[in-house]
Amino acid sequence: MTRKPLIAGNWKMNKTIGEAISYVKELREFVEDIHNREIVVCPPFTALSAVGAEIKTSNIALGAQDVYWEKKGSFTSAVSAEMLKEIGVKYVIIGHSERRQFFDETNETVNKKVKAALENGLTPIVCIGESEEEREDEETENVIEEQLKNGLMDLTKEQFLRLVIAYEPVWAIGTGKNATPEEAEEAHIFIRKLIAEMFDEETASSIRILYGGSVKPDIIKELMAKENIDGALVGGASLDARQFSDIIKF
Numbered sequence: 001m002t003r004k005p006l007i008a009g010n011w012k013m014n015k016t017i018g019e020a021i022s023y024v025k026e027l028r029e030f031v032e033d034i035h036n037r038e039i040v041v042c043p044p045f046t047a048l049s050a051v052g053a054e055i056k057t058s059n060i061a062l063g064a065q066d067v068y069w070e071k072k073g074s075f076t077s078a079v080s081a082e083m084l085k086e087i088g089v090k091y092v093i094i095g096h097s098e099r100r101q102f103f104d105e106t107n108e109t110v111n112k113k114v115k116a117a118l119e120n121g122l123t124p125i126v127c128i129g130e131s132e133e134e135r136e137d138e139e140t141e142n143v144i145e146e147q148l149k150n151g152l153m154d155l156t157k158e159q160f161l162r163l164v165i166a167y168e169p170v171w172a173i174g175t176g177k178n179a180t181p182e183e184a185e186e187a188h189i190f191i192r193k194l195i196a197e198m199f200d201e202e203t204a205s206s207i208r209i210l211y212g213g214s215v216k217p218d219i220i221k222e223l224m225a226k227e228n229i230d231g232a233l234v235g236g237a238s239l240d241a242r243q244f245s246d247i248i249k250f
């Protein structure tokens with residue numbers, strides 16, 4: 001099963017519209033000849049529309065950092081999947097650990113968001129991963145299993161095949177301390193095993209699993225050399241167009 005590498009940049013709460021536009025103008029040029037990867041940028045909501053217009057005719061796709069599950073109504077501040085789709089969003093990050101940590105995201109809300117995204121034809125990038133304490137307590141596999149099985153509950157095989165999973169150990173996010181390629185590969189193998197249990201081997205081997213957590217240009221090649229690592233979700237290093245393009249080109 002060939003899985004096309006996917007490199008996504010999660011900008012988090014960074015960049016004004018002006019900064020975002022200068023960035024994507026640069027990035028477009030750096031990566032215009034790259035066709036063997038899927039490239040995604042996930043700007044904050046305010047810059048989505050402008051970035052979307054700027055990359056419309058490029059090989060870069062647009063992603064959002066969150067979505068709300070309701071279709072419309074009195075949900076102050078929330079943004080629906082239909083609204084994202086309308087402005088050209090193709091991917092949406094769901095269940096990022098920062099959302100879990102600071103905004104009360106749970107596996108239950110992740111599940112609702114994933115379903116809403118899929119119903120609107122968006123590709124969810126679902127984030128899972130253990131904290132430092134959970135790893136020290138040897139709870140990593142339990143946490144991953146719970147996040148995967150509860151966050152992705154009640155999906156059909158056809159729906160499941162349309163999503164992307166990002167393994168992001170919380171202790172590696174923004175710390176400069178990435179998981180070693182071996183640690184990441186071990187977690188990815190475990191995730192694939194769980195998917196095979198939930199569905200079958202074919203589904204397990206079709207799903208792309210990204211690694212996220214302090215990914216930098218100097219480590220990406222080693223990570224991507226692992227059989228079960230299909231791409232990266234990049235935070236800090238995606239904020240600079242040159243660094244991000246070096247990661248894309250690994």
Ligand code: 13P
Pocket residue numbers: 010096168172173174175176212213214215233234235236237
């Ligand atoms: P860093 O690359 O800054 O560690 O962030 C990773 C991340 O959270 C991507 O979603």
